[in-house]
Amino acid sequence: MATEKLEPILVCHVVALPYPGRGHINPMMNLCKSLSSKKPDNTLVITFVVTEEWHGFIESDSKPDNIRFATLPNVIPSELVRANDFPAFFEAVNTALEAPFERLLDGLESEAPPVSAIVADSFVDWAVRVGNRRNIPVASLWTMSASVFTVLYKRKLLNLCGEKMGTLKDNHISVCHVVALPYPGRGHINPMMNLCKLLSSKKPDNTLLITFVVTEEWHGFIGSDPKPDNIRFATLPNAIPSELVRAKDFPGFVEAVSTKLEAPFEQLVDRLEPPVSAIVADPYVVWAVRVGNRRNIPVAALWPMSASVFSFFHHFELLKQNGHFPLDVTERGDEIVDYIPGLGTTSIADLPTIFSVDGQKVLDRAIEAVSGVAAKAQYLLSTSVYELEPQVFDTLKAKFAFPVYPIGPSIPHLELSESPPTDHNDLNNWLDSQPKHSVLYISLGSFLSVSKSQMDEIVAGVRNSGVRFLWVARGDASKLKDGVGDKGLVVPWCDQLRVLCHDSIGGFWSHCGWNSTLEAVYAGLPVLTCPIFWDQMPDSKQIVEDWKIGYRVLKKKVGAAEHEHLVTREEIAELVQRFMDLESKEGKEMRKRAKQLQETCHGAIAKGGSSDKNLDAFIEDISRGHHHHQL
Numbered sequence: 001m002a003t004e005k006l007e008p009i010l011v012c013h014v015v016a017l018p019y020p021g022r023g024h025i026n027p028m029m030n031l032c033k034s035l036s037s038k039k040p041d042n043t044l045v046i047t048f049v050v051t052e053e054w055h056g057f058i059e060s061d062s063k064p065d066n067i068r069f070a071t072l073p074n075v076i077p078s079e080l081v082r083a084n085d086f087p088a089f090f091e092a093v094n095t096a097l098e099a100p101f102e103r104l105l106d107g108l109e110s111e112a113p114p115v116s117a118i119v120a121d122s123f124v125d126w127a128v129r130v131g132n133r134r135n136i137p138v139a140s141l142w143t144m145s146a147s148v149f150t151v152l153y154k155r156k157l158l159n160l161c162g163e164k165m166g167t168l169k170d171n172h173i174s175v176c177h178v179v180a181l182p183y184p185g186r187g188h189i190n191p192m193m194n195l196c197k198l199l200s201s202k203k204p205d206n207t208l209l210i211t212f213v214v215t216e217e218w219h220g221f222i223g224s225d226p227k228p229d230n231i232r233f234a235t236l237p238n239a240i241p242s243e244l245v246r247a248k249d250f251p252g253f254v255e256a257v258s259t260k261l262e263a264p265f266e267q268l269v270d271r272l273e274p275p276v277s278a279i280v281a282d283p284y285v286v287w288a289v290r291v292g293n294r295r296n297i298p299v300a301a302l303w304p305m306s307a308s309v310f311s312f313f314h315h316f317e318l319l320k321q322n323g324h325f326p327l328d329v330t331e332r333g334d335e336i337v338d339y340i341p342g343l344g345t346t347s348i349a350d351l352p353t354i355f356s357v358d359g360q361k362v363l364d365r366a367i368e369a370v371s372g373v374a375a376k377a378q379y380l381l382s383t384s385v386y387e388l389e390p391q392v393f394d395t396l397k398a399k400f401a402f403p404v405y406p407i408g409p410s411i412p413h414l415e416l417s418e419s420p421p422t423d424h425n426d427l428n429n430w431l432d433s434q435p436k437h438s439v440l441y442i443s444l445g446s447f448l449s450v451s452k453s454q455m456d457e458i459v460a461g462v463r464n465s466g467v468r469f470l471w472v473a474r475g476d477a478s479k480l481k482d483g484v485g486d487k488g489l490v491v492p493w494c495d496q497l498r499v500l501c502h503d504s505i506g507g508f509w510s511h512c513g514w515n516s517t518l519e520a521v522y523a524g525l526p527v528l529t530c531p532i533f534w535d536q537m538p539d540s541k542q543i544v545e546d547w548k549i550g551y552r553v554l555k556k557k558v559g560a561a562e563h564e565h566l567v568t569r570e571e572i573a574e575l576v577q578r579f580m581d582l583e584s585k586e587g588k589e590m591r592k593r594a595k596q597l598q599e600t601c602h603g604a605i606a607k608g609g610s611s612d613k614n615l616d617a618f619i620e621d622i623s624r625g626h627h628h629h630q631l
Contacts, residue, residue: 011113012039016048017101019121019143020076020093025054027143028121029063036064047108047115049101053079070108072100086271098126105134122149147229150206176203176277176623179269180212183282183304184240184257187513189218191304191383191410192282193227198407200228201414202619211272213265217243234272236264251361254284258365262287269295278622280381283369289376298622300379301372305514305535307384307392307406308343308542309352313370314396315340324348342395350541352534362534379403379618383410383514386610387600388521388547403621405614409518409601412497427470430489431499434468437506439488440528440580441499443472444511450532454554454566461572463487467580470499500525507579509553512539520549524598526590528553528579549594551579 014035018028032046046067050058055071057079076092077085108115119139120127131138142149178199182192196210210231214222219235221243239260246253269276269291276297281288283301292299303310318339319325324332333349354363373380379402386393386406397404431439442462444450450458462469469488496516500508500523508520509528517539520527527550529540543550553575554567581587604611 012044012116013113014046015115015118016046017118017120017124017127019123020051020054024121024143028141031141032067033064036066070104072097086267102130145229148232175207175209175274177209177274179276179279180210181279181281181285181288183284184215184218187515188282188304190515192302194410194412195302196231197228197414198615199619200230202615234268236261254362254365258286266291283373286365286368286372289372293376298378300381301377302381304383306539307382307389309535309538310370311342311392312340312351313366314374316367342392346541350537353537377402379405382406383408385409385601385604387604405618407611407615409522411515411519411522413522416498427491427494431502431504434504436503437582438468439504440467440469440507440509440576441505442469442509444530457567457569458572460569462576464569464573465576467576512536514539521597521601524595526550526594530554547597549590549597551575
């Protein structure tokens with residue numbers, strides 16, 4: 001009986017070589033497992049190459065039988081300390097591991113089966129040279145977005161694109177790399193991200209890359225939020241008090257931001273690729289200008305409050321010269337300040353809350369922030385709109401030698417047009433069912449609040465007014481639901497700007513943070529002002545006295561919260577009714593002015609508007625500078 005001839009089994013042997021870091025090893029192992037699932041029989045074997053240290057970390061992890069480990073000696077800094085000197089770690093990977101890897105391949109080549117292909121992390125750039133010398137095909141695994149790859153195209157980090165991978169067309173792409181550094185707080189991070197999205201919308205191609213720098217804690221909060229592909233995150237260690245407790249010692253938090261984050265940021269900037277073209281930093285991160293100046297990187301300060309507040313801090317010495325600082329606001333809060341350039345007449349009580357004992361440290365940092373901008377920044381960006389504060393901007397532009405660019409409102413208005421609501425949840429359904437302009441939207445912010453006794457009066461007053469309302473109460477939603485009656489809806493969170501622009505909303509009860517103030521103007525709404533802290537006081541004054549689109553809820557507050565004058569539930573009920581009366585002459589005139597401001601705001605961001613032109617000018621400035629890089 002004839003014996004059937006057996007065909008030899010062809011085995012494909014792949015060597016996988018990740019960069020030694022968790023964010024590279026994990027995707028490489030996942031790729032290997034995917035390959036294994038396609039060839040679960042004995043026709044594929046994968047040798048997964050890591051350092052001895054990393055082998056200790058991952059050797060006990062589950063994996064298919066046809067994936068085996070091979071190790072390189074620990075000739076690079078340990079994973080446990082690599083963040084201490086990342087440039088040195090990067091250099092060690094690129095110089096110390098090539099020879100051991102070659103020796104490893106020599107051993108593998110002497111065994112059966114021979115190596116069929118190498119799959120190497122793009123950042124291990126010598127792997128291509130090794131494969132080419134041995135005539136082994138090399139596949140490069142890129143572990144970031146394709147957009148970042150495009151931006152880094154043909155950089156030194158991507159030497160793998162040379163040698164054996166073909167000659168690529170030599171188009172030089174001018175890439176502007178902007179590092180965005182917000183102050184770690186919601187009222188600062190949001191406008192910075194909105195600015196970055198505006199910049200991205202102007203340069204959606206691969207000529208702009210934005211690295212958005214936050215603490216690890218804040219990255220956990222916002223890392224999954226949608227953003228354009230050319231915006232990427234980078235993190236600083238959690239060396240400051242948590243966002244969840246910062247209100248308990250705000251001066252201590254401000255001090256920590258000013259002292260604990262500079263060194264980690266410097267290390268981050270030094271290892272970023274491509275080289276940084278410009279830094280856009282919140283002025284309250286007072287050391288950012290120093291970091292940029294030391295490296296000859298231009299710094300643009302993004303002021304996240306009104307231009308009026310900036311001018312107040314910039315001219316603070318005038319308060320001292322006129323005998324208005326220090327003083328007891330409880331005694332002299334009604335005194336008039338009429339000598340700050342660009343600002344109209346205002347009272348002491350309507351200036352930022354700087355007169356308490358605790359306020360001195362915060363005041364010192366605010367003045368340091370503004371002074372740093374004036375002395376050392378290359379640009380001043382404002383989240384405001386020129387037409388909202390023209391006299392202030394004209395004064396600042398005349399005073400400073402560098403460009404002053406109002407680019408606001410720095411609120412998420414792009415998302416309104418780019419992603420119209422498609423969901424019909426309970427909130428949207430409820431809003432759709434309400435009469436036009438009949439709902440009062442109430443939100444008192446995310447940081448500090450009024451006293452408990454005043455909140456009790458507010459709850460009772462809103463209930464007794466009989467007015468429809470939507471109340472956003474982050475931590476108190478369940479308590480409020482029991483107290484406000486059945487005329488409204490209490491929710492823990494909503495998409496504020498989208499809700500404010502809904503036809504059913506007729507007014508906004510606000511703490512007057514600057515972002516909320518801009519959103520009210522964008523939506524064309526009158527405002528019931530309930531300021532509590534810092535710049536909310538002058539914002540309230542602008543709304544009520546300058547723009548004449550609102551009423552005050554609280555009597556002018558002088559001194560700290562414990563000295564506030566309680567506004568009764570009866571007064572609040574009457575005020576809410578008057579505010580939401582669409583038919584009164586006063587109400588009609590107020591809403592007419594709000595709509596006029598809305599048109600002004602929308603005109604500024606339209607093509608050719610003041611903010612639109614300023615944004616174009618800023619991009620042109622930093623793109624033509626000597627700091628952007630030719631790829």
